[in-house]
Amino acid sequence: MTIDPVKQADLRVALGERSYDIAIGPGLLSRPDAYAGAIHGRRVLIVTNDTVGPLYQQTVADALAAAHDVDVLALPDGEAHKTLGTLNLIFDRLLEGNYGRDACIVALGGGVIGDIAGFAAASYQRGIDFVQLPTTLLAQVDSSVGGKTGVNHALGKNMIGAFHQPTRVLIDVDVLETLPPREFAAGMAEVIKYGLIRDSDFFDWLEANMEAINAREPALLIEIIRRSCANKAEVVVADERETGQRALLNLGHTFGHALEAELGYGTWLHGEAVAAGMCMAADTARRIGWLDGAQVERIERVIAAAHLPTAPPAELESTRIRALMARDKKVKAGELRLVLMHDIGAAVVTGAHGEALDATLNHYFGH
Amino acid sequence: MTIDPVKQADLRVALGERSYDIAIGPGLLSRPDAYAGAIHGRRVLIVTNDTVGPLYQQTVADALAAAHDVDVLALPDGEAHKTLGTLNLIFDRLLEGNYGRDACIVALGGGVIGDIAGFAAASYQRGIDFVQLPTTLLAQVDSSVGGKTGVNHALGKNMIGAFHQPTRVLIDVDVLETLPPREFAAGMAEVIKYGLIRDSDFFDWLEANMEAINAREPALLIEIIRRSCANKAEVVVADERETGQRALLNLGHTFGHALEAELGYGTWLHGEAVAAGMCMAADTARRIGWLDGAQVERIERVIAAAHLPTAPPAELESTRIRALMARDKKVKAGELRLVLMHDIGAAVVTGAHGEALDATLNHYFGH
Numbered sequence: 001m002t003i004d005p006v007k008q009a010d011l012r013v014a015l016g017e018r019s020y021d022i023a024i025g026p027g028l029l030s031r032p033d034a035y036a037g038a039i040h041g042r043r044v045l046i047v048t049n050d051t052v053g054p055l056y057q058q059t060v061a062d063a064l065a066a067a068h069d070v071d072v073l074a075l076p077d078g079e080a081h082k083t084l085g086t087l088n089l090i091f092d093r094l095l096e097g098n099y100g101r102d103a104c105i106v107a108l109g110g111g112v113i114g115d116i117a118g119f120a121a122a123s124y125q126r127g128i129d130f131v132q133l134p135t136t137l138l139a140q141v142d143s144s145v146g147g148k149t150g151v152n153h154a155l156g157k158n159m160i161g162a163f164h165q166p167t168r169v170l171i172d173v174d175v176l177e178t179l180p181p182r183e184f185a186a187g188m189a190e191v192i193k194y195g196l197i198r199d200s201d202f203f204d205w206l207e208a209n210m211e212a213i214n215a216r217e218p219a220l221l222i223e224i225i226r227r228s229c230a231n232k233a234e235v236v237v238a239d240e241r242e243t244g245q246r247a248l249l250n251l252g253h254t255f256g257h258a259l260e261a262e263l264g265y266g267t268w269l270h271g272e273a274v275a276a277g278m279c280m281a282a283d284t285a286r287r288i289g290w291l292d293g294a295q296v297e298r299i300e301r302v303i304a305a306a307h308l309p310t311a312p313p314a315e316l317e318s319t320r321i322r323a324l325m326a327r328d329k330k331v332k333a334g335e336l337r338l339v340l341m342h343d344i345g346a347a348v349v350t351g352a353h354g355e356a357l358d359a360t361l362n363h364y365f366g367h
Numbered sequence: 368m369t370i371d372p373v374k375q376a377d378l379r380v381a382l383g384e385r386s387y388d389i390a391i392g393p394g395l396l397s398r399p400d401a402y403a404g405a406i407h408g409r410r411v412l413i414v415t416n417d418t419v420g421p422l423y424q425q426t427v428a429d430a431l432a433a434a435h436d437v438d439v440l441a442l443p444d445g446e447a448h449k450t451l452g453t454l455n456l457i458f459d460r461l462l463e464g465n466y467g468r469d470a471c472i473v474a475l476g477g478g479v480i481g482d483i484a485g486f487a488a489a490s491y492q493r494g495i496d497f498v499q500l501p502t503t504l505l506a507q508v509d510s511s512v513g514g515k516t517g518v519n520h521a522l523g524k525n526m527i528g529a530f531h532q533p534t535r536v537l538i539d540v541d542v543l544e545t546l547p548p549r550e551f552a553a554g555m556a557e558v559i560k561y562g563l564i565r566d567s568d569f570f571d572w573l574e575a576n577m578e579a580i581n582a583r584e585p586a587l588l589i590e591i592i593r594r595s596c597a598n599k600a601e602v603v604v605a606d607e608r609e610t611g612q613r614a615l616l617n618l619g620h621t622f623g624h625a626l627e628a629e630l631g632y633g634t635w636l637h638g639e640a641v642a643a644g645m646c647m648a649a650d651t652a653r654r655i656g657w658l659d660g661a662q663v664e665r666i667e668r669v670i671a672a673a674h675l676p677t678a679p680p681a682e683l684e685s686t687r688i689r690a691l692m693a694r695d696k697k698v699k700a701g702e703l704r705l706v707l708m709h710d711i712g713a714a715v716v717t718g719a720h721g722e723a724l725d726a727t728l729n730h731y732f733g734h
Contacts (some may be wrong), residue, residue: 099695123517139609162490329467329492333467
C-alpha cells in the first residue's frame, strides 16, 4: 500500500439524525468555512485547558467571530482534573452566562477536554451541541470520534458519562507539530490498535512506515488519522452504544486501565498503558493458542518502534491488577471479558480464559 | 364522562427499542410479577430517601429477592439534596459494590429520587437500566414518565441531566394513603395541567369530581393517574427530546420555576408554584385576548378546589421574576417563549407577548 499525498480527507459518521462529518487536514482551525453548518445557535463557549488554550484559542475564536458570540473557559490541564468537580465549572460558566439550549460547546484540547466538555454538552439542559477540535494524536484518532463522553471517579476511570455525538470533528494536523514526543507515541498506541483488531493491511503498512510516521511527515499523518477514524467510524456506526463489536476497540484497555489505576492516573499516559496492555493481551492469546510466538514478537516490535512500552512495570502485584480488572465495564454477570486476537487484524470479545490470564499476570508481575 | 371502577390500568410508552410499560394499581410494589421482565441483570440497587425508605424498601426488596441480589441506598430527603454531590453518593455505592453495566437502579420515592436516581442510571458507565416506583402523586402523574432525569444547580433547577427512559414504571396507588395533604394537592397541579393543555374533557371531569378526588377514592385515583400518564405518554412519544410539542407540558412552569427559585427551593412545593404559574399564564392569555374572564375564573376555581394557590406571593419583585424567567430552557436566540392557552384544553408554545407578560407581572408583583 502506498500513500498519495493528500491535502485533506473527509469522513462521514452515518448515525441517522446524529450523523456528522470528520474533516482532516492542515490549517482547519483557522478556517471559518470548516465550522459552517456545525453550530446552529449564535453563542459558543470554547472549553479548553491552560496548556492548549494559549496556543490556539484565539485562532478558533477569530474563525468563529463573524458568525458567533464566542467566550472561552480554560480548565486546569490534566487527567487529574477529569472529575465531576471540574465538570461543574463548565456548568457554572454556562449558567452564569445564561447560555440557552441552542448554545454550542467547542472542545479544544486532548482527550480529557473532549470527554469532559462533551459530557457537559450531553448534560447541560439535557443536551446541547458540541464540536470537537482534538489537539493530540490520541484524541484525533480515538476519543474525538464516536460520542463517548465522561469523567473519572476516584474508584474508576470513565465510569460516569454519556453517549453524545458531536456535530463535527475538525482534525487540524498542524497542531501535531507542537505535540511532545511522548504524547505522539501515546496516540500511536491507538493507531496500531486499529491494525490489530480489524485491519491487518493497515498494520502491515504501519510496520513498513514507522520511521516516516515518527518523523511526522504530513501526508503520513493525514493517512494514519484518516485510516484510524475510518476504522473507528465503521465500528461506531455498527454499534453506537457498545452492545457488541464496539467493545473490540477496548483491545489492551482492560489491562491498560488497571495499570493506569494502580500506577496512579498520569504516571503512565493512557496510550502507554494501552500499548503494554495490548502486549499483555497478545501474551494471553498466545497462551490460549490463538497467536503464535512470531506474531507476538511482530506486535511487540511495531509497538516498540513507536517508542511505546511492550510490558508493564514488573514491580506491580498481580492480585491488585486482577482486582482492578474486575471493575471493567465489559464485566457481565460477574464474569470478566477480554478483547483478544485470533490473528493480527482479527480480535474478538471473549469470556475470561482464566488460566491463560493468570499465567499472563504471573508472567509480568509478582503476587 | 363517568368512571367505571378499575382495579388496574396498563399503558405502553411506545418509543421503539426504548418502549416500556406503566402499570397502575393497588399493591404493585409487593408483587414479584410486576417487576418481571423489567430487570435484566442479577444485581439491583434500590435508591430511596430516608422518609420513604423505611415505609416501603423492605416490601420492594422482598418482592425482588427471589430473582435478584438487592441492596438499598437511602439518600437524605428533599429538593435541597438534588445535587451533583448527592448524585456522586450513588456512584460511590455502585463503584464500591463493583456494580457492572448489567446492574439496575430501582428508584423508590418522589420526583427528586426519580430524577437523581434516573440520572445516575443514565450516566453510570454511560447508561444502565432503571425502574421507577413513584411514591408521590406528582411523581406518579408527571416526573416518573417520559425519561427526563437530572439534578439542580445553584443557578437553576434541572439544568443538568439526561433523557433516559426507565424499563418500567410501577404506580402503586396504595402509597398515596400516607401522602401528606399538601403533597397530594401539589400533584393535582400537574393533573389539572393535562386538562388545560390538551384534554378539555378531562378538565370538565376534574371540575365535577374534585371532592371525591380530594377524598382519595381509589377508583378515582387510578383514573386521574391513568388519564394523566396517557396524556403525558402521547406527548412524549410524539416528541421524546422536547424539540416541539413536549414543551406544552411546561404550562405554568416558566412562571413556577422562577417563583421556586426566588422563594428558595422547598419554600413552595413545585406543584404549588406550577399552580400559581398556570393562573399567571391564564392571566397573560386573557390579556392577549385568547381566554375570556369566565374561563380564567373557571381555571382558578378548579385550582383552588384542589387546595392550591391561584396567585404568587405579592411581595416578590417583577424585575427579579423576569430575570429568573430568562433562564428558562425554552429561551431561544435570547427570546423568552411561553406556554399559553388559546382555550381550555388547547395550549401553544409562543414567542413572548412582551406587553401582556409585563402587565401580568405588574398585576401580581411590585417592581
